[in-house]
Amino acid sequence: GPAADAGAAQGEQPKNEEAAADFDQAAWEPTSQRFGIMGMLHLREAMMPIEKPQEVAHLKFLICPSVPGGEDEAEESRDNRGERPDRKGKGKGKEKGGKGRFVQDMGKTEVMLGSHKGTWWRNCGEGRLDVIVREQFALTSTELWKVPPGHYVQQGGPCEVFVNGQACGLQRMPVLPRGWATVDATAVGGPKYLEQVRRPTWRVIFSSGSERGDIVVRHGLSLDTPEVAVLLCGATVEQVAPQEVLEDGIVRMPISFGDGRGGKAGNGWVTCDATAQGGPKFFEPCASEDTAAAG
Incomplete structure (x- = not known):
């Protein structure tokens, strides 16, 4: 009657529905078709690796390695909440x-x-x-x-x-x-x-013979982007992301570079290796003693 309608409008739920929606993570009852998230995750793990479907194979992903978080922190967060699928059952927490x-x-x-x-x-x-x-x-x-x-x-x-x-x-x-x-x-x-x-560092090894400088730093990956700086032979720079190989084989590299006094002057892209087009190598990685080992 009207009283039941009023109760439903206020968010009250019948007792039988409330009992059914228990969201048991460990449930596994094939006869009643009730499967908890734990068991489903175990099944998914057994199916790995799962190839990307052809319908989305062309899609690319944006990865920001400098941003805090990622897979490792997400894994730790799940661990702290007790949601790790490989921790079901007694004794698994010690693994x-x-x-x-x-x-x-x-x-x-x-x-x-x-x-x-x-x-x-x-x-x-x-x-x-x-x-x-x-x-x-x-x-x-x-x-x-x-x-x-x-x-x-x-x-x-x-x-x-x-x-x-x-x-x-x-x-x-x-x-x-x-x-x-x-x-x-x-x-x-x-x-x-x-x-x-700790830091992937490179040294300029190319000398153009020009008073203007030896290496042109551009704003973007393309060689048509604006010039932002010029580096001299012997200067060191830090690689900030993976290198990119252009269609003609030219190897381009994103870098951060100093102002000559130990400060950071800016970022940009340089050509690391042009040997695919008959050109020179412009950079070489710094010797191991020049780069502090991590840890």
Whole structure:
């Protein structure tokens, strides 16, 4: 009657509906088709890696590594709220490391602590070997590009280490703008490929012979953008984001540069390597002793 309508208008709910909406995170009742979030997350983890659907394969993502937060802090936040899907059941809270993956013929991985998205790494491998960046986590996936000796790469997400199997101890890491690289293979008889650095620094090695300067710093990626500064041979700059390769093979790099007195004068883009078009290399990475190791 009118009284029931008035009660509903004030937000009162019938008792039977209130009892049904219990939102049990651990529920798993196939007969009644009730599934809690914990079990659903376990199923999703077993399905990983999930390829991006063809309908959204063309979409790109905006990544801001300098902004606080990201995957690592989100993981910690979930941990503090008790929402970690791998913590269900007694005793699981004592496990170290985070969720990983199982790779056929290699073993199981766990997420490593101590580094985070946006961290810079240098190719420190012996024998001046290139570090291969592959499309997927698997070592058999397509090669995307290579990191030359002494050059830098930026971490794109949590590093993973194999904790059992034939590859036990091998460390793999996602990098920006995309791809995966091996950090350390010493546990399986290989070399250490990458080491953390605080600042990826480069030195101008090209001399134009002009009194005006040797390297033009432009506002943007394109060579048609306005000039913002000129650098002299011997000057050092800091790389602030991954390099970009233009269609003609020219390697462009975003940098921050000083004013010659230790201060920051500005930011811009420079050409790092023009050898693809018969030109010179304009920069080289600073020697390891010039860059303070992280940690």
